[in-house]
Structure formats: C-alpha cells, structure tokens
Amino acid sequence: MAKTPPKNLQAIRGTQDIFGAEAEAFAFVVDTFERVRKLYRFRRVEMPVFEKTEVFSRAIGETTDVVSKEMYSFEDRGGDSLTLRPEFTAGIARAFLSNGWQQHAPLKVATHGPLFRYERPQKGRYRQFHQIDAEIIGAAEPQADVELLAMADQLLKEVGIEGVTLHLNTLGDGDSREAWRAALVEHFRAVKDELSEDSQERLEKNPLRILDSKDRRDRRFVADAPKIDQFLSDEARAFFEAVTSGLDAAGVKWTRAESLVRGLDYYRHTAFEFIPDEGSEAAGKLGSQSTILGGGRYDGLMESLGGAPTPAVGWAAGIERLAMLVDEGKALWSDDWTVAVIPIGDDAENEAQQIVAALRNESISCEYAFKGNMKKRMQKASAAGARYALLLGEDEIANGIVTVRDMKSGEQAPMKREWIPQGVFDLLFENDSAKHFGETVRPLVERLKSR
Template sequence: MSKKTPQAIRGTQDIFGADAEAFAFVVETFERVRRLYRFRRVEMPVFEKTEVFARSLGETTDVVSKEMYSFDDRGGESLTLRPEFTAGIARAFLTNGWQQYAPLKVATHGPLFRYERPQKGRYRQFHQIDAEVIGAGEPQADVELLAMADQLLKELGIADVTLHLNTLGDAESREAWRAALIDYFRAVKDQLSEESQERLEKNPLRILDSKDPRDKPFLADAPKIDAFLSEEASAFFAAVTSGLDAAGVKWVRAESLVRGLDYYRHTAFEFIPDEGSASAAALGTQSTVLGGGRYDGLMESLGGAPTPAVGWAAGIERLAMLVGAAEDAKPDDWTVAVIPVGEGVELEAQRIVAAIRSERIPCEYAYRGNMKKRMQKASAAGARYVFILGDEEFAQGVVTVRDMRSGEQAPMQLSWIPQGVLDLLFENTGAEHSGEKLPSLAERLGSPPPRA
C-alpha cells in the first residue's frame, strides 16, 4: 500500500467478514422482531436543522455542546448530522401529519454521528436500532416496548443481561424530587466533583448517575423519587411492573437510573450485562446494551402539542460484539455450492445456480481456481452439499453430489434440480430434529426424489 493511500477517518470502521455477519444478524433479527410487534418501518434524514437536536437534547448537554457534527450549508443554515434518532422522528411526527396514526409504533436503524473519543464499542460514526411508540400515554405501551426489547435480546442469544428499571414520576413528582435533590447536594457542594457542582443547579438528577468516587459517598442517602411520587405516578409505575411480570420480562429496580432532561417522565430503563457475565467482559466499561424511557414532554420542546411517547435505542456494534461468532450468524445448513469443471459446462452450471437460488437456497458459485481451491471456497461458504459438473457428467445428464460432512459422493440427475436439492436439505433437517439416521447418499439419489 502506498503512503499516498488515504486512511480511514479516526472513529470510523470498515466492517468485514465475521464482524459484518454479526452486524447483519443483529439487523435481520431486529427487523423480524419489530414485524412481530407490528412496528412500522421508517427512514429518517441523516442530517437535520441544528435546532432539532439543540432543542430536544438541551443546549447544555455534552452531546450538543461538544459532540455534534454541525456545519453551515451554502445557504448559511446550520445543519447537524444526526447524533440520535428520537428528535428526528419527533420532528417528522409533527411536520408530516403523523398524528393521524397515533398511537404510532415506528422502528428504524442506521448510522449516527458524535464527535467523541473513540474506544471499544464506541465510534464517531456508529449504528443503532431504534423503536418508538408515539401518542400512547398508557403504561401498556411501555410494557410492549420493553417486551419487544427483551425478546430481541433473547433471539440474538444474549441471555446474560437484566432489565434495570426506574420511575421519574410525572412532571409534578419530578419537580418536587429535583428541588429536594438541590437542597441535599447544596449542603455538600464543596465536597462534590467539579462536574457535579456544575450540574447541581441545572441538572441535579445527573449527579445520581455519577461514577466519580468523590460523589459516591453522598449518593446512597440522597432523596429517593418514591417519596415524591404522586398517586397517579405510583399507579403508572405499578402498572408497568405488573405488566412486565405478566409478559415474563425479568427486571430489577434501579433507583439511581435517571434521565437528566426535563421532558423525560415516568419509566426509565436500561438492559445491563449481569456482573461477571461474558457480556460484561465483552463490553468492559460500556455496560449498557439497550436503553430508553418515556419522554412525554419532547413534542412541546419542538413546538408541538403535548404528546406522550416512549422509546429505546441500542448500538448495533455493541450487540454484534455480544453476538460474536454465534451459530445463527453463520451460513446455515441450507447452503450449497456449484463447481463447474471445464468451459463447456459453465453455462449449464449457471443454469443450475439460478434454479437453486430461485428456491431461496443460499448457493455459492465456485468458478475460479483449481479444484482444491474451489472446494476450499465451498467449505468456507458453509456448504452442506457441493454439486460438481464436468464434461463427462454433463454428457450423462448427471451432476456429482458431495456431502461435505460425510465425504460421500453420488450422481444426481440434472433433471431433478432444483427439487432434488430441496429434498436433500429437507431430509437433513428432518433427520437432525428426529435423531434418525439417513440412508447413504447413493441410496437417497438412486431414484427420483418424491415430488411435493
């Protein structure tokens, strides 16, 4: 590689191989689960007017003041690459007349951008999956969203995480709690970290989430939200927890879990790896796997009418790290490969490949290299069967089938493709589930397979 070759920008990544397969597995699983829950797919612009994020995230937050990629376009208007999805979806809800579909359940995924220090599982261009329920003030919306997240993680094979749950109360409860926190921390202000001292008047709830050892001695005795909950807020949280129990979603109470922005209400949650688990080791200090909450005041900050809403997001890169080399992310047992031997059979091999793929069977076409390299390519693709077609086989109207697990080889009539391929794979799947031993490959291919 020449020294003049441009390098990737710091904080970005080129995803390839097993990492790309794990990434795709996360997205495919998310798409399957969101359809089960009837969430509509939406696609959002990659950039918005800067005010969309400044107003929704708060002018004083680190994301707005330090991490946003903002620029002036040729017309002099300030635009920002999206640092998160929720604000853009809220803007679209207001400007596109989506209120008519409320309660609206939407989901999306794609790249986001934040200028922060790159580290394990954290990039300047990163990707998230996102789900929102807008226009539903009932606790059942929170339950459905959390049940969806729980099922997603289970279907990804991530079982060593737990839902941490808290309530921030309604607006009245939250304001009373906020005032009590200011009074409590003001008495020990000089002993707090510089960051918490700065947050004290503006955002005291964030102090509860501090990891600074100077703050920790004061956190245990800080006022708890439960002492300030209104009757309505208590009933809302009880409905959420009882709904989660009924849905079979395990959770633990996390009284220190907060959301600093004023428009957050009621439910706040994070799925966090269990202590000492493989997921905890894989993520290190970046512990949250999936998080979100109810943001009933957001629409008003964007100039809309009061609109209840709840949502969550999760980093695809982090989920992919936990999926790793899971079997489900690899080619499945239905993958086959076709190897032509000689130029005279390449067109027939193309026909075979097309016929197999028309039945939605993953098929690798190994057309390059000597026979050893082609077989290696078929093996790397995860092929269960390889179909070898040479001049002699073609003249006899057959193709040689090789079972990559047993090493058996036997001829198959070309006229049986693609039905014969489907039957072979279907018999394998059935035998694996029933525990039965299959006849030899030659016996299975000795007569035309049964037709559906």
C-alpha cells in the same frame, strides 16, 4: 505482500470499515431487528442524516455534553446551521410534527442507521456509529411501555445475547419529578464543595444527572440522596405498577434500579436500560461500556419542539455493541445450509448457472465456484462453509445428473437433475431424501438422520 496505504487514505479516527465476520454479525443484528419489528407491527421510517441544529439543541438540551461538546455542526452555503444527527428521537419527533403524523397516533415506528458524535473512541463506541431505534408516539398508556420493552427483550434473545437483565426505574409524572428535583438540589447543595466539578455545575441546571455520576467523590453522597418513591403521586405510582405487572405477565425479567435517571425535564415515568449481568460473557466482552439498550418515556419532548403535548416512549441500541456479543457461528452466512455448485469444464458453465438459479430461487444459499481449477474450486467451497458440493462435468451432463459430495465426510452420490432443487433442500434439512437418490445415497441419508 500488500503495500501499506498512504496516510491520507487511512480511515478517519473514530470511523471503521466493517468486513468479514464483523460485517456478518452487524448484518445479523439488523436483519433480526427488521424481523422482530415486523412481528410487533412497527412501521419502518427513514430519517435525514442531518437536521437544523435547533432540532437537537432544543430536544437534547443546551447543557448536555452531546449538544455542548459532541455534535458535528456546520453552516451550509445558505447560512443555516445544520447538524449530523447524534441520535434518532429528536428527528423522529420533528417529522411527527412537520409531516402531520398525528393522524396515525398511536404511531409505532422503527429505524436504523448511522449517527455521529465527536467523542473519544473506545471499545464499541465510535464517532460514526450505528443504532437500531423503536418509538411509540401518541400512547399514554403503560401498556405501550410494556410492548416496547417486550420487543427489546425478544430482540436480544433472538440475537442470542444471554445473561442480560432489564434495569427499570420511574421518574414519576411532572409534579413528582419536580418535587424530587427540589429535594435533590437541597441534598446536594449541602455538600456542594465536596462534589466533582461536573456535578457542581449540574447541581442547579440538571441535578438528576448527579445520581448517574461515576465519580467517587459523588457516589458517597448519592447513596443517601432522596429517592423518587418518596415523591410519587398516586397516578405515577399506579403507572409504574402497571408497567412492572405487565412485564411480569410478558415474562420479561427486570430489576429495580433507583439510581437510573434521565436528566432532561421532558422525560417522565419509565426509564430503563438492558445491562449484562455481572460475571456474564456479555459483561466480559463489553467491559465498562455495559449498557446495550436503553430508553424511556419522554412525554414532554413534543412541547419542547413547539408541538402539542404528546406522550411517547422509545429505546435505542448500538449495533456495533450488539454485534460484539453475537455468536460468530450464528451470524456467518457460511453455514450448514449452504451448497456449492462446481462446474468442471467450459461446457458445464451454463448448466451450472441454471442449477444455481434454481437453488437460489428456492432460497437455498448457494456458492458458485466460477474460478480456478477443480482443486481450487473445491477449496473455495470448503472455505465458504458449504455443507454439500454439486459437481457437474461431462459425464454428469451426458447422464442428466449431478454428483453430490458431502463436504464433511467426502462421500458422494448421484442425483438426477430433475430432482433439483427439492432433493438438495431435503438433504440440507434432513427430510426423507431416499426417494430422490435411490439406494446409492441411502447410507448418506441415514447417517445424516442419526446425527
């Protein structure tokens, strides 16, 4: 029995060691994201894990909980204040300005990796967590929003997450937002003493965040608060209509969410979140942490960092949270497209290595059972989820064949070595394999085709 490790070897609270099915689901999300971002022609970027603290304090806002309570900041040996990144957008914006990426605008970039926030760990949320992120910088057109949202919608579908709807709102342009903000301050100021302590503090600094409050004391005053639609300029209204009509054309299901906001002043126009439908399997797995992907248009961010006005829109999603929703069978590497190669006796080891190399060179997932007796190697092949086992012993080597065993039925038949890997590929994907195997394996092939 394994010993319990000493306390000083335990993982730090809010971090995790990911292994087994969870690690495969995590990798499946990342692999799917990489494939989808290539379909949409988003360039891959890699960002530093830490930046100067002011990059995040100026971008995220001094009054936000992230900056005031959650950032991991430290002073390095040179006396500079540095911060482990709590999100991607600020660092990408900094890189856009400092590296002269304006020449590539409109720039479509995507990345993924670890982020850090000091907050109370809970289901699907950690102090070191991971996100996928996509941004379009330098495009003021509503079609950029549509493209980004269509990409997010396709990603969730290809990951296999069902029962999710895009919740969409507009924050208007700068003038619309300012007029709405003033009306909200007036509305909530009249009931200030009845608001929660957090909302009383936000009233003058960040009144839009009151709309997103979950406190019961605030919710009763949110329902009849002024709506953004009352203050939209013609241009802002046209922008939102272009986004919604584009989403309809792209087949993206959405619903209007008038209380969905972004508190920081540099956000403009589109704000959005993908949220599991009530009663869906995804909602049941996530509990109160319902949002699985969110973002918005942040046209004022570059100015807050000292750059020229630059339109931009982006989204991010937690990999851990998405991985919780992945069907285990879909993510596991041990599936019906895996074969196991099992050498019998020392003389078969090198021959088996040649077969393994030939299979993997043709992108066939292959488990090489290199340890234990015959029984243990077969058990390992079964545990790996192998669809077929290729047995190689003295008789097979002498006759230039391998023995192919169906791991589900136990049936087996010979295959000529010269037919590998094509014969194995045909079996796995149920092509016309009779030409490779002859009459002895035809019943096996016919049974596969009739499944």
